[in-house]
Amino acid sequence: METFRIGGEKAVGRLGFGAMRLPTEAGPQRQASVAVARRAVELGVTLIDTAHLYGWGANEELLAEALHPYPPELLVTTKVGVAPPPPGGEADLCGRPEFLREQVEDGLRRLRVERLELLQLHRVDPQVPLADQVGTLRDLRAQGKIGHIGLSEVNVAQLQEARGIVEIASVQNRYNVLDREHEAVLEACEAAGIAFLPWRPVHPAASQDAGEIAEVAAETGATAAQVALAWLLQRSPVMLPIPGTAGIAHLEENVAAAYLRLSGEQYDRLDRLAAP
Numbered sequence: 414m415e416t417f418r419i420g421g422e423k424a425v426g427r428l429g430f431g432a433m434r435l436p437t438e439a440g441p442q443r444q445a446s447v448a449v450a451r452r453a454v455e456l457g458v459t460l461i462d463t464a465h466l467y468g469w470g471a472n473e474e475l476l477a478e479a480l481h482p483y484p485p486e487l488l489v490t491t492k493v494g495v496a497p498p499p500p501g502g503e504a505d506l507c508g509r510p511e512f513l514r515e516q517v518e519d520g521l522r523r524l525r526v527e528r529l530e531l532l533q534l535h536r537v538d539p540q541v542p543l544a545d546q547v548g549t550l551r552d553l554r555a556q557g558k559i560g561h562i563g564l565s566e567v568n569v570a571q572l573q574e575a576r577g578i579v580e581i582a583s584v585q586n587r588y589n590v591l592d593r594e595h596e597a598v599l600e601a602c603e604a605a606g607i608a609f610l611p612w613r614p615v616h617p618a619a620s621q622d623a624g625e626i627a628e629v630a631a632e633t634g635a636t637a638a639q640v641a642l643a644w645l646l647q648r649s650p651v652m653l654p655i656p657g658t659a660g661i662a663h664l665e666e667n668v669a670a671a672y673l674r675l676s677g678e679q680y681d682r683l684d685r686l687a688a689p
């Protein structure tokens with residue numbers, strides 16, 4: 414599998430895995446989730462995405478149960494910045510420095526590591542200056558608790574502001590062949606060599622507008638999900654899709670997409686499905 418160096422350092426395979434949809438409740442479902450995470454690593458996946466938000470730490474704990482001690486080539490990245498709901502309330506963004514520090518400590522403990530190689534700010538909290546949020550992560554990096562810093566769901570202005578404070582190694586925004594809202598952010602990442610982790614990468618395969626995707630799939634002998642992933646990988650060298658699944662069959666299918674090459678004509682047909 415082709416690789417990309419996060420922050421110019423650690424090389425990871427460009428086709429990652431998103432762990433968000435792995436059930437964590439005790440019993441057979443948890444065992445199935447553990448098996449999916451282990452199979453991902455067996456298949457050569459070296460980038461796995463989780464977040465404190467996914468089960469308020471339960472997803473991080475599941476990954477540690479499945480994969481710790483981690484193979485040296487594996488990078489498990491997590492996200493902070495969303496607070497659990499208070500009794501009777503709703504979950505909310507929280508970018509206050511003391512809260513971010515606490516969630517990073519929680520992530521270190523739950524993932525059983527001394528350093529989070531890539532820590533992403535899940536959302537920018539509009540109530541807290543960005544300099545305070547990103548500055549807190551910069552301080553944690555200086556203390557050795559974080560390797561590289563990433564952002565999620567940011568626009569170009571936020572990305573540039575953050576880059577004025579600290580090196581940004583990754584951006585995780587919603588993006589796929591049918592949803593190109595963040596084209597400008599992708600271009601900014603490409604220009605700066607920043608990894609772009611598109612979330613919801615497989616979704617177009619199930620969409621009502623998947624006709625053209627299905628046609629290309631038929632031509633290549635691949636599935637629509639594989640074509641959607643292959644298009645992303647060909648879109649930019651900084652693109653690192655993190656498809657999620659709770660099943661081994663879909664996992665195997667998705668990882669195999671790392672080796673699917675669309676022709677220039679097929680790529681262009683798909684490119685025209687959504688206006689950038």
Ligand SMILES: NC(=O)c1ccc[n+]([C@@H]2O[C@H](COP(=O)([O-])OP(=O)(O)OC[C@H]3O[C@@H](n4cnc5c(N)ncnc54)[C@H](OP(=O)(O)O)[C@@H]3O)[C@@H](O)[C@H]2O)c1
Nearest residue numbers: 431432433462565612613614615616638656657658659663
């Ligand atoms: N930063 C953010 O704000 C944010 C937000 C959402 C997600 N994420 C991250 O991005 C990852 C991916 O996002 P996502 O789960 O929303 O989108 P996705 O990976 O595009 O879609 C996952 C869905 O597609 C199905 N699927 C997966 N592979 C398939 C295949 N080969 N054929 C048919 N269906 C398939 C899965 O169902 P099955 O389980 O049945 O396979 C699941 O319902 C998440 O795991 C998470 O790590 C980040």
